Amino acid sequence: MIMMLPFLTALVSSAGMVSSARQVLLHIAHGDPGYGSPFLGLHFYTWALVGFFVLAILLCGLLLIDKMTPQEAADTPRHPGWLGRSAGVSFLVILALNLLSTLLECGLGPCQDNPANYLWLPGQ
Structure with missing residues (x-):
């Protein structure tokens, strides 16, 4: 592997x-x-x-x-050192934040061509 x-x-x-x-x-x-x-x-x-x-x-x-x-x-x-572990944790945090922002912007369906506001945030 x-x-x-x-x-x-x-x-x-x-x-x-x-x-x-x-x-x-x-x-x-x-x-x-x-x-x-x-x-x-x-x-x-x-x-x-x-x-x-x-x-x-x-x-x-x-x-x-x-x-x-x-x-x-x-x-x-x-064995990963501190740099490898911090890179892995950083990757997972960025992945989670991107997933959250995409869900807030587009919801569960497909995104609009040029989204101008967040679908799941009230008052937008």
């Missing part, structure tokens, strides 16, 4: 590239202002495409310099 992790991460970065490239291609037409406000001149879906591409390149480099055999990798014990 440990040897599969870099390959699975590369697969996930490829899926992220495909979904963000789709979003870029939806807004690439001349005169289309894009969705959302730009950050440093680019929209966030463009930044996501750049980030996933850089992640894929870094993962390919890590796979190229890895000298462990599959048996060595399976026999090496791994």
